[in-house]
Amino acid sequence: xxxxxxxxxxxxxxxxxxxxxxxxxxxxxxxxxxxxxxxxxxxxxxxxxxxxxxxxxxxxxxxxxxxxxxxxxxxxxxxxxxxxxxxxxxxxxxxxxxxxxxxxxxxxxxxxxxxxxxxxxxxxxxxxxxxxxxxxxxxxxxxx
Numbered sequence: 001x002x003x004x005x006x007x008x009x010x011x012x013x014x015x016x017x018x019x020x021x022x023x024x025x026x027x028x029x030x031x032x033x034x035x036x037x038x039x040x041x042x043x044x045x046x047x048x049x050x051x052x053x054x055x056x057x058x059x060x061x062x063x064x065x066x067x068x069x070x071x072x073x074x075x076x077x078x079x080x081x082x083x084x085x086x087x088x089x090x091x092x093x094x095x096x097x098x099x100x101x102x103x104x105x106x107x108x109x110x111x112x113x114x115x116x117x118x119x120x121x122x123x124x125x126x127x128x129x130x131x132x133x134x135x136x137x138x139x140x141x142x143x144x
Contacts, residue, residue, distance in 0.1 A: 004090075004091055004092065005091060005126060005129075005130075006088075006091065007085070007087060007088070007089055007090075007091050007094060007108060007116075007118060008087050008088075008108075008116075010091065010118065010122055010125070010126045011087075011108050011115075011116035011117060011118040011122060012116055012117050012118070012119065012122060013115065013116045014115070014116065015036070015038075015039075015040055015114070015116060015117040016030055016034050016036060016039060016040075017039060017040040017041065017042055017114065018030060018039045018040075018041055018042070018051065018074055019041070019042055019043070019074070020041050020042065020043040020048055020049070020073070020074050020075045020078065021043075021073050021074070021075060022073060022074050023071065023072065023073055023074075024056055024059060024060065024072045024073065024074060024076070024077055025060075026074075027039055027051055027056060027074050027077075028053075028056050028060065031053055031056070037052060037053040037054075037104075037119070037121075038050055038051075038052050038053070038104065038105045038117060038119055039051050039052075039074075040107050040114055040117060041074055041078045041082075042114075043075075047082075047084065047107060047109065047112070047114050048078070048082075049078035049079055049080075049082045050078060050079055050082050050105055050107060051074050051077055051078040051079070052079075052104065052105075055077045055078065055079070056077060059072065059076075059077050082107060083097060083098065083101065083103055083105070083106045083107065084106070084107045084108075084109055085097075085106050085107070085108055085109070085118075086108075086109055086110065087108050087109065087110045087115055087116070091126070094106050094118060095123060098120070098123070104119055104120045105117055105118065105119045105120070106118045106119075
């Protein structure tokens with residue numbers, strides 16, 4: 001293998017995102033509609049955080065669920081710190097950081113503008129492709 005793939009070629013470009021003050025039910029509906037498990041969060045147009053399907057499920061489906069009249073917003077459930085990388089960051093550095101921090105995504109920016117998201121699922125797809133190439137398989141990895 002001569003070259004590793006670059007982040008730009010393996011990230012999910014132009015991800016869906018949600019405003020920090022939207023209701024959590026809106027975030028859940030967006031995730032279901034677009035079949036994603038991570039949504040970047042913006043506050044006043046500025047990248048602020050990420051909300052995950054797991055975060056929403058913990059809040060909305062727990063036995064200690066808040067009363068149904070509680071108006072939870074994305075702000076109430078999104079993570080306090082988010083991993084943001086510039087698009088030219090080396091993929092192995094992104095993978096190492098995601099592993100060390102035990103996180104499932106990195107938000108990808110170019111000049112502080114959101115341009116993509118790289119998730120654990122993207123990493124699995126890259127690994128499968130690299131393994132196929134190493135073995136000399138003619139088959140591309142399955143995507144579903």
